[in-house]
Amino acid sequence: MQITLKVNGQVRSIDADPDMPLLWALRDFLGLKGAKYGCGIAACGACTVQVNGRAMRSCVVPLKSVANAEIRSIEGLAGQHPVQQAWLEEQVPQCGYCQTGQIMQAVTLLEQNPNPTREEIRAGMEGVLCRCGTYPRIEAAIRRAADAMTTKKAGSP
Amino acid sequence: MISRREFVLGSGALAVAVSVPLRSYAAEKAGGGDEFVTAYLEIAADGRVTLHSPTTEMGQGTHTGHAVIIADELGVDLERVSVVTAEPADPFRRNGQMGSGGSWGVRFWYQPLRKASAQAREVLVAAAAAKWRVPAAECVLEHGEVVHAGSKRRAGIGALAAAAAALPLPAEPALRPRSELRYTGRNVPRVDLGPKVRGEPVFASDVERTGMVFACAVLSPVFGGELEGFDRDSINPVPGVLDAVAVPGGAAVVGTHTWAAMRGAEALKVRFKPTPHDSLDSATISRQMRAALAPEVSAVEARRDGDWAAVAKAAARVVSADYEVPYLSHAPMEPWNCTVEIDGDGVIHIWAPVQTQDRNRNAAAAAAGVPPEKVRLHTTLLGGGFGRRLGSDGIAAAVVTARAVKRPVKFFWRREEEFGQGWYRPAQVARMEAALDAEGHVTGLRVRTAGPALSNSFSAQGLPAGQLDGSSVQTIRESRYKPSAFLVEWARVDQPVPMAPWRSVGATQNGYFLESFIDEVARAASRDPYELRRELLAHDPRALKVIETVTKAAGWGKPLPAGRARGMAFVESYGSLCAEVAEVSLRDGRPVVHRVVCALDCGSVVLPDGVRSQVEGGIVQGLSAAMGEAVRIEQGRAADRNFDTYPLLRFTESPERIETIVIESGETMGGVGEPPLPPIAPAVVNALAALTGKPIRELPLSRHSFA
Numbered sequence: 001m002q003i004t005l006k007v008n009g010q011v012r013s014i015d016a017d018p019d020m021p022l023l024w025a026l027r028d029f030l031g032l033k034g035a036k037y038g039c040g041i042a043a044c045g046a047c048t049v050q051v052n053g054r055a056m057r058s059c060v061v062p063l064k065s066v067a068n069a070e071i072r073s074i075e076g077l078a079g080q081h082p083v084q085q086a087w088l089e090e091q092v093p094q095c096g097y098c099q100t101g102q103i104m105q106a107v108t109l110l111e112q113n114p115n116p117t118r119e120e121i122r123a124g125m126e127g128v129l130c131r132c133g134t135y136p137r138i139e140a141a142i143r144r145a146a147d148a149m150t151t152k153k154a155g156s157p
Numbered sequence: 158m159i160s161r162r163e164f165v166l167g168s169g170a171l172a173v174a175v176s177v178p179l180r181s182y183a184a185e186k187a188g189g190g191d192e193f194v195t196a197y198l199e200i201a202a203d204g205r206v207t208l209h210s211p212t213t214e215m216g217q218g219t220h221t222g223h224a225v226i227i228a229d230e231l232g233v234d235l236e237r238v239s240v241v242t243a244e245p246a247d248p249f250r251r252n253g254q255m256g257s258g259g260s261w262g263v264r265f266w267y268q269p270l271r272k273a274s275a276q277a278r279e280v281l282v283a284a285a286a287a288k289w290r291v292p293a294a295e296c297v298l299e300h301g302e303v304v305h306a307g308s309k310r311r312a313g314i315g316a317l318a319a320a321a322a323a324l325p326l327p328a329e330p331a332l333r334p335r336s337e338l339r340y341t342g343r344n345v346p347r348v349d350l351g352p353k354v355r356g357e358p359v360f361a362s363d364v365e366r367t368g369m370v371f372a373c374a375v376l377s378p379v380f381g382g383e384l385e386g387f388d389r390d391s392i393n394p395v396p397g398v399l400d401a402v403a404v405p406g407g408a409a410v411v412g413t414h415t416w417a418a419m420r421g422a423e424a425l426k427v428r429f430k431p432t433p434h435d436s437l438d439s440a441t442i443s444r445q446m447r448a449a450l451a452p453e454v455s456a457v458e459a460r461r462d463g464d465w466a467a468v469a470k471a472a473a474r475v476v477s478a479d480y481e482v483p484y485l486s487h488a489p490m491e492p493w494n495c496t497v498e499i500d501g502d503g504v505i506h507i508w509a510p511v512q513t514q515d516r517n518r519n520a521a522a523a524a525a526g527v528p529p530e531k532v533r534l535h536t537t538l539l540g541g542g543f544g545r546r547l548g549s550d551g552i553a554a555a556v557v558t559a560r561a562v563k564r565p566v567k568f569f570w571r572r573e574e575e576f577g578q579g580w581y582r583p584a585q586v587a588r589m590e591a592a593l594d595a596e597g598h599v600t601g602l603r604v605r606t607a608g609p610a611l612s613n614s615f616s617a618q619g620l621p622a623g624q625l626d627g628s629s630v631q632t633i634r635e636s637r638y639k640p641s642a643f644l645v646e647w648a649r650v651d652q653p654v655p656m657a658p659w660r661s662v663g664a665t666q667n668g669y670f671l672e673s674f675i676d677e678v679a680r681a682a683s684r685d686p687y688e689l690r691r692e693l694l695a696h697d698p699r700a701l702k703v704i705e706t707v708t709k710a711a712g713w714g715k716p717l718p719a720g721r722a723r724g725m726a727f728v729e730s731y732g733s734l735c736a737e738v739a740e741v742s743l744r745d746g747r748p749v750v751h752r753v754v755c756a757l758d759c760g761s762v763v764l765p766d767g768v769r770s771q772v773e774g775g776i777v778q779g780l781s782a783a784m785g786e787a788v789r790i791e792q793g794r795a796a797d798r799n800f801d802t803y804p805l806l807r808f809t810e811s812p813e814r815i816e817t818i819v820i821e822s823g824e825t826m827g828g829v830g831e832p833p834l835p836p837i838a839p840a841v842v843n844a845l846a847a848l849t850g851k852p853i854r855e856l857p858l859s860r861h862s863f864a
Contacts, residue, residue, distance in 0.1 A: 024414060041799055092354075095491075095540050097540030
């Protein structure tokens with residue numbers, strides 16, 4: 001059936017099974033390859049995107065549940081987000097496969113809690129696995145992004 | 158050998174062969190000399206510099222290391238240099254195979270890349286000097302230009318490449334002094350991170366081809382099982398499903414998109430043939446391995462220093478302990494997939510995340526019944542490897558599917574196949590014995606390991622009976638500890654479970670066995686485990702420096718808050734010496750790792766931040782395995798098939814602090830991708846034993862109660 005999605009501010013219409021997970025609409029129907037398949041059971045977080053501002057595991061979110069929602073994927077950050085800048089400054093990724101999910105989770109964390117404590121960062125990132133072991137750098141990058149975003153906000157009129 | 162010309166993409170380019178000596182294990186055993194692997198350094202007419210290399214980038218940073226070495230020695234800005242993984246061809250092969258592993262990426266390539274870059278620099282400078290009729294010695298190459306200061310003339314290397322290509326390469330070019338190197342030894346951004354952070358399509362799973370369909374594998378859950386048959390009609394009700402194809406090891410369900418193929422795979426009614434090991438389980442494997450620890454079971458000797466029997470007889474006491482570790486899954490975050498397209502000339506193009514290009518290309522050719530020349534393998538960036546992508550078990554089914562459906566196919570495994578198909582780090586047991594004299598000095602060590610032979614499972618030719626499986630005694634056989642007697646042997650207990658090298662390979666389990674046992678011996682002798690190691694390494698200043706450095710930085714011996722303890726371990730692998738101290742406590746019966754200090758002597762360093770990144774990653778992955786990883790085997794198959802029951806370390810369990818100290822001893826450059834991993838498990842185990850007073854002789858830690 002025809003389903004209308006709002007992805008990264010654009011309205012897109014696709015003909016797909018309403019039970020299909022959002023991940024495959026993004027990857028196979030809309031050509032947005034940033035979100036990754038890792039487990040299919042919401043256990044690894046590689047597929048994380050934002051739905052109405054919340055971090056969701058798109059591998060288990062059926063399309064019918066997000067028909068009118070605001071969906072934001074890594075492509076919506078356009079490479080310009082302070083979290084992405086911090087990720088480069090801290091040289092976070094190794095293989096990189098999980099990192100788009102990590103970044104979307106981190107963006108959501110900072111939107112909900114602009115100045116997280118160390119424990120809040122660690123707990124907030126719990127759902128996204130990294131096999132290369134980049135957790136220490138993710139923590140440092142989130143701290144850096146939080147500082148950058150707070151400073152920017154404080155400096156603006 | 159491939160001629161220079163085949164690597165010249167445009168006219169007017171300069172190509173220099175980079176010859177890298179890599180002595181194979183087989184050649185070493187036969188007393189043979191070096192074999193050479195080649196890469197090609199190309200300087201194009203537009204001034205861009207490209208290394209066509211057999212190395213694979215799977216996140217370890219090798220390509221950045223190579224770009225830095227070239228940029229420095231040649232004299233160009235780093236942005237101009239790119240490294241691409243070449244298609245398999247003779248010059249890239251070692252033992253007839255192109256592949257990446259063994260933490261070779263930088264340590265074996267450093268000098269050859271410098272030499273080739275210096276050769277290119279000297280002919281570029283000579284070409285400019287001849288053109289300007291000035292002495293070459295008055296010209297320098299910097300920022301991609303040859304400059305003659307006296308006449309203020311300058312020319313880009315692209316414009317000089319054609320003339321330089323006509324000149325003979327100097328046999329012994331002068332290398333730049335360290336003071337002229339702009340990038341080596343400094344913090345340089347990785348070349349592959351921008352696209353990864355922006356979410357650009359860089360992985361095999363992101364590859365798109367026109368008219369592509371998707372194929373989901375349905376493979377025998379029992380190891381090595383074969384397809385008996387399937388009910389083709391069972392997939393008909395699934396929208397978007399096109400076909401089901403019989404493939405080696407099972408079937409593939411083809412659909413117009415991933416979800417259709419996955420739904421079809423769930424719907425497919427499939428039957429597999431029985432195997433002789435349909436009832437195999439972990440308890441049986443454990444029992445068989447432990448039975449082989451008995452002295453009357455024959456074993457292959459791996460090391461014999463002195464006379465163990467005499468030392469044991471003369472000892473005041475002999476301390477003994479048995480250890481066991483389970484099978485481990487590599488669990489790269491990107492499950493296996495590849496994209497296959499057969500062109501109008503019958504050439505099979507494959508885009509795949511592999512560490513062993515020839516092995517995969519040959520498997521693809523065999524599956525299609527064509528010569529390997531008809532297969533073109535394009536290596537993408539890998540979404541993790543850790544040894545799992547050394548195998549070729551996923552490629553034949555992809556080729557068979559593409560030939561059946563006659564369209565480009567993205568063939569993929571679900572996470573359940575990625576876990577279930579095996580190729581694990583071997584399960585293994587060990588009996589450790591130490592002879593102590595009346596003063597508590599270690600006079601002898603005896604180690605017997607027992608388990609399946611990794612090399613028999615993984616190598617095409619297998620391991621003949623009576624021969625040693627090197628990885629089953631890796632790092633113990635070569636241990637720098639020198640008691641007056643040291644006997645190491647291995648008993649073979651084959652199992653039908655497929656195995657592959659897992660990051661740090663045999664050093665993962667053997668490092669845990671030896672280093673945990675050293676602490677047990679220290680406790681038995683009422684000695685400080687650091688002091689005991691110092692005594693065993695007294696003859697070896699390089700090793701002493703590593704353990705001195707790590708204990709000093711970690712505050713060894715200084716008081717800790719109540720409920721915390723330190724543990725240390727020292728493991729050498731892949732040419733580097735690595736010691737770690739872990740600071741651990743217990744919270745709700747679970748270990749908490751507060752701090753890890755690592756000292757790594759890898760000789761010398763190209764990318765300091767790259768080394769730190771590998772140390773952090775190795776510690777986290779090694780801790781992950783120690784804390785909770787085990788593939789449980791039931792009914793001839795993996796019981797753990799996804800992250801819900803095979804727990805990778807999560808953020809909250811990650812060490813709160815990791816400190817890395819790199820020791821540049823100036824010794825032969827060692828690896829950094831693997832050596833930081835093995836010490837973490839014994840360091841944490843030793844800290845826990847210090848806390849609780851109880852040794853931990855089985856991993857993972859989740860099997861133990863610390864309440």
